[in-house]
Amino acid sequence: MSDDQPTTSNAQTVYGRHLRQRRNAANLSADDLGAIGHCSGSLVYQIERGERRPAWSFTRAVDTRFGGDGLLCDLHDLIDNENPIHPKWFGDLLRAEPRATRIRLFEPQALPGLLQTESYARALISGMRPVNASVDELVAGRMARQRLLFRQVPPQMWALIDEPVLLRLAKMDPAVVKEQLEHLIGVAEHSHIVLQVLPITATVHAAMNGSFLLMTLPEGEVGYIESVTTGQLISEASGVSEVERRYDLAKADALSPGRTVNHLRKLLENPDEHCI
Template sequence: MSGSEYLISELRRVRESMGLTQESWGERVHFSAKHVGSIERGERPALPNYLGMVDKVFGTGFMKFYREFVIGENDPVWFREFVDYEARASMIRLFQPLVVPGLLQTEAYARALLTSYDVVGPAQDSAIATRLGRQEILNRESEPCRLVAVLDENVLHREVGDAEVMREQLTVLAVASTRPNAIVHVVPTTTGAYPGLDGPFAIATVEARGVGYVEGRLGGKVVESPDDVAELDRDWESIRAHTLSSGQSRELIMRMAEKWT
């Protein structure tokens, strides 16, 4: 039994042990009975917003279990090590020229992406739960991670899902850029060729040292060598030199969100 399967079974067991119906449970945690039922049947992933409310209302420890045993179970083996660094990072700098980064994706956008990769059914739900669960590092009450994200403007133009999915995703992206611990920059299409065209990467600051992750078509690579991380730092600064300011980037993102209406 996977961690996510055990989590679902425990949510159902605890509810039943309290003698609560899905309706009464849902009323207490401010989710619909339909939502509760779909989670317990494995049709919908149990996400941090739901688990956090359950813990708050009933004094359970589902978020702790989620962090320790569910997050990362659906990530590729080569990415799991970086997910661990990511969870402990004080700052993450990332560059993504192709799609909205996982740390900023909406559920609908993530689902559309996974569908395009032929990840469907329970595997898709588990992968979404894992991906959205990673976003907790930006929302934690104690020392939330600082995020600096750079996107190529083409990410804003590439339709993932449909217009409604894109409008929601870009609106969420713009709102995220107003948070005190998040900055979003966009490299405009007028830039032409620049170092970022080599592909996406991320640099996590963990205990005062940098750890990188470079994505590839057949897998990814965790970068820990100081010399290699320094090279990623240089690439990062070169890319940043081509970006719009955070304010200009936010305005562009909002204009594009309106385009998808």
């Protein structure tokens, strides 16, 4: 089996059977259900046959349409347990993230997943050549995560982005560049989302060890750090304090939110003029 072929699990087959039964009972066509779940009718058929894994956004949407009894969500959990798309350590982040009332992060390599457009996410994920899931599945999962930023009571988000991230973005396909920059400028207009760029002129700064994230959860503040093969939630006070210290120091070297948006607008007008 090639890497990009979706795998089939027993839970996936059961999920598909229940989905088809419920669709037929509701007298809905595959296209009707696809419109509800934001996908094509042909993909609905593939999910029903157990050939494709459903996205969580699809499962939640159709579960609500069918009365919200949670059966499809429970089956989706079983699919994840049998054949996880993400390693367990990343699952820890995905479970904590929706519970956060505040998210602060620093990204030195790519734009934060919560702020990526679909085309930008697809380019990044394709470049990583995933082996445990298809590019479509991973992109759908990343897009589904972003709903938390636009729910009725969203978390406050403060994203600190290293300027080399924008330099790499500027070299991508022009359509991807335009869409992504317009998206960043647009989300920065929301009062609960603050963007700041750490300019390349800050040649030495406190966040040079890599990306990290801070979340305010009901039980307190936690940090999160990861590498290529592992990630870790940090709840010990000393560890969280050190992550916060580095974040605050790096933020002190960053452009103001207003200057950041102005720079994004200039980059949108002329992607060849990179540096601040």
